[in-house]
Amino acid sequence: MTSGLLRLKRVVFGAPYPTQRLEHERLGKATALAVLSSDAISSVAYATEQILIVLAVLGTAALGYVVPVSVVIVALLVLVGLSYRQTVFAYPSGGGSYTVAKDNLGVRAGLLAAAALLTDYVLTVAVSISGGIAALTSAYPALLPWRVALCVVAVALLALMNLRGVRESGIVFSVPTYAFIVMMLALIVAGVWQALSGAAPAPAPAAARADAVSLAMHGLGPVSGLALVYLLLRGFAEGCSAMTGTEAISNGVTVFRPPASRNAATTLGWMVALLAVFFLGTSWLAQRYQVLPGLTETVLSQIGRHVLGGGLPYYVLQASTFLILVLAANTAFADFPRLGSILAHDRYMPRQLAARGDRLAFSNGIVVLAAVATMLVVVFRGDTHALIPLYAVGVFVCFTLSQAGMVVHWRRCREPGWRWRMALNGVGAAATALVVLVQIGTKFTEGAWIVVLIIPSFIVLLLGIHRHYERFASEIRYTGQAPLMFLHHTVLVPVAGITKATASALVYATTISEDVRALYVETEPGDTDALRARWEAWDIGVPLVVLPSPFRSVLRPLVEYVDGMQDRHEADLISVVVPEIVPRRWWEHLLHNKTAFYIKALFLFRQNVIVTAVPFHLGSRPRWDAGHDAAAGPV
């Protein structure tokens, strides 16, 4: 049975890797771009759309604000990108926000960054998978009813791939990422050319599209100046979801081939450039072609259908959008377990998260992430629009802490050029801090309150775990010299009769101590005399103690006997040796009392009492019984 499970595990996860293989699991720049940048690049699939949804109340005027808002976001993106470029060089061993914040701003800032990041990794999986499935259902509306199920399956497949290990992931992820990059470039070039050359087909009037969240229907027309400012800020806040994932490369410097920092910085530059072009291009095309967010079709799908026509190129765009979004979730599958293992190593998370599995992946972290993300997807019915207000708050908290940490770092180390580096990081920190305030202020009631609630609770949890481990370490630390030995060791063997199981336990008991006593709990007084007579005849040198049990409990008299011995200081150490029947088949367990288990549980919290179950395997012949055959002869 066990070996069957093991074989299944091998088929699903592959054969185990030795630890020394770890060094070789590094990625080249092109592969690393695919694995680590998909989160950032793929956000063009929903960021423009999210701005449009917020601005929809403005009516047709909304389209005029999309490009300006996008330009502000891209400016911020470039600033943050430059800021992180400095981190990549300063922290070649992986400059995650947690590490940078903890090193420079103290433990509490580090934990705030960690809690914010973990929350956002979970949301990355939920948002990206939901967005990917939305790309799929935009092309094939017949799949709409299966949306949630498709999301759950996608999360499960991702988890499985990551449990198999990093290198295969790299190969699997390159093709769709580069397909998406090519298709987006083609879409933008073709779209801009068509628009400027006048070759663009006329956009369909908004009112004719029944499925669209029609601007005409929802538009309030002109609004007051203050309301306009609020709407633009909120649109900006939701559009900032385009910037999520920018930190992935600096967190993951160690997965790059050496020279890791240089390779990571180059890749980071490419990623920011691609994201900026795609995001601006999409927003410009949406404005130009008067695309409205729809209930059943994404904005990007509408642009694609419009520019590329309804043929093969459109379907390739949708397929690659779907795939890169599914892969974007993979960034979180790389980073969440890694951060979890760092926190576990620092004793802020359960130590099980620090262990690498058979395939060198941090298996437990992968499983936890998949479970929580699945829950989110199910609760929010796989709806990207409902999830995005929760998103990006955590990321901007980290941006701020990370860059603020870098400011302190430069002040301390005073390397050449530290002044302008500090200034760059300082400006970045101030800008992103402002964005956090805007995010919380404009999205609070839309769902950001959940994140505002969860992050502090998370910190309290991390601190509680840390307190436990610290206390544990101090309690278990042993500084004394050779321990004292016990003077007197008594072994008690509960017996229900003379059987092979009893004999096994008694043989073991007499092996480990001179002072062995058999205890018989008398639940049926009539049976005692017969047992006593058999026992005397058996004559194995172990006294039989009879414990009356008027209430028929098998366990209570044992506890009372041990209590009595300890009260009278009769023994330094008491072992209770219990015969345990090991059946051949699982259902046979139901036919036997689990007395050994209950006795163990009963004495678990008692000092200086140790319970040992001596297994008796049904259908086997114990070694101590081997000699009797010969003695009995060939009868």
Next chain:
Amino acid sequence: MTSGLLRLKRVVFGAPYPTQRLEHERLGKATALAVLSSDAISSVAYATEQILIVLAVLGTAALGYVVPVSVVIVALLVLVGLSYRQTVFAYPSGGGSYTVAKDNLGVRAGLLAAAALLTDYVLTVAVSISGGIAALTSAYPALLPWRVALCVVAVALLALMNLRGVRESGIVFSVPTYAFIVMMLALIVAGVWQALSGAAPAPAPAAARADAVSLAMHGLGPVSGLALVYLLLRGFAEGCSAMTGTEAISNGVTVFRPPASRNAATTLGWMVALLAVFFLGTSWLAQRYQVLPGLTETVLSQIGRHVLGGGLPYYVLQASTFLILVLAANTAFADFPRLGSILAHDRYMPRQLAARGDRLAFSNGIVVLAAVATMLVVVFRGDTHALIPLYAVGVFVCFTLSQAGMVVHWRRCREPGWRWRMALNGVGAAATALVVLVQIGTKFTEGAWIVVLIIPSFIVLLLGIHRHYERFASEIRYTGQAPLMFLHHTVLVPVAGITKATASALVYATTISEDVRALYVETEPGDTDALRARWEAWDIGVPLVVLPSPFRSVLRPLVEYVDGMQDRHEADLISVVVPEIVPRRWWEHLLHNKTAFYIKALFLFRQNVIVTAVPFHLGSRPRWDAGHDAAAGPV
């Protein structure tokens, strides 16, 4: 925590009773009639109705057949009653069908009786509870939507009462049973008087009653002779549900005060007389007042409303019907666990069913019965009409086997008058065997097939359990003399460092053997040298063995080491002593690896390897560490 649970248990179930109290838990005749006869007597609440439902296709002609069919059933009842009277005297220690059939007809017949009885006890609970709730909803139709929930609560309350022990049950059950007897006598006397004196109000025409399964609507009018015979046989078969419970008294002879047999026989006579009068009376009144089975009101409720008017007497009738039906289920709660314990004692059922609980009740049997009955009630939506076709098949199988067994009994013992006694039992057996055939023949497709399927499967299960216990007994039997002792005992202690938990385990290990080895599994090669140096400095006389683990598994290298020792015959017996952390709070368990548990599971199926967990209680000071304080002085 444990003591809190214990206190809760005391409040719910009461303080435990000593075994010697068992003798005093006997019942007088009047109380025994209440406890054991409620099943039989209460069946008047549904038996007449069930006949009417079957005959409904005959149209108004149906009413003319109800009384004749009832008369046949009562004749059969008297015959079976006389038959069982003989059993009560022949088996003063409890003449259940299982015992009688096994003693006289062999084990297989006994098991058939047992399987049939257990099935029927479960159905008794389901049918009676459903019928009781139907009596309630007849009076208060507003409760109809809560039917299933009410059934479940009633089963749970019954189980609870039975877990508290027998005597309280007797007191609780007498009042409603006698209330029902009084109300039924009053109903029949008043109904017959009104009918014969012409004082009866005119019955409402059938068509006016919208909720009734109207005869006019369903009636086919005249049917062929063969179809009529079939319908009458089926009506008879379903009406035989009136006879269920007749065997309860002879199964439960031992609960009577001495002289038990005489008291039981008298009580049996009373029970049969009451049942006969009630059943015939109800059928006659149904015919006389043209009562039709309704969807929302029972037949008995309609008769009651008609004869007693809509006032207080009617509500008392319904209340006592409800209560006696709930109590009827209690007959099964007395008999099912008792039969279960007999079967467990004979090794046909899990031995857990043979143990009396704190309150001297067979707790496990009560819990099993309640669970299965609850399932039935939920699956059949608390609908008596759907459940009854399954019912009574098992009971008549038992009647037949029990009486056939008595025939053999009389032939063997040849007491005075054995000839006519044998003849009486023989006629009874033949009659009930015929009824079994009629039952299966007419109700097969209505649900009886389920019972025809379950009873043989049950027998296979009982035989399988028996085979296991027999084999177990022969495998565990020990007939040899004093066992051989082990020559060489090696103790292995897996260590992860030098901690108090490790020291505890090592102290225990050195107490139980001279040959102790510490095993260090090297998952991080860098840490080994430091540990080795500390170990040498510690100098406790236990060698440190380092086991490399390139695949990072903590467990596999241990298994391989033990395998190697056994292959080279280095030890007769190997103990693996594992330190086990015992945290103060339950959630702290999540923060520690369950290594001790996994090691135990790993070696459970291996011969001559015994795993002992040495608990280390966080926050405690182990005894072996006590001396160091004094040595260290008041620093």
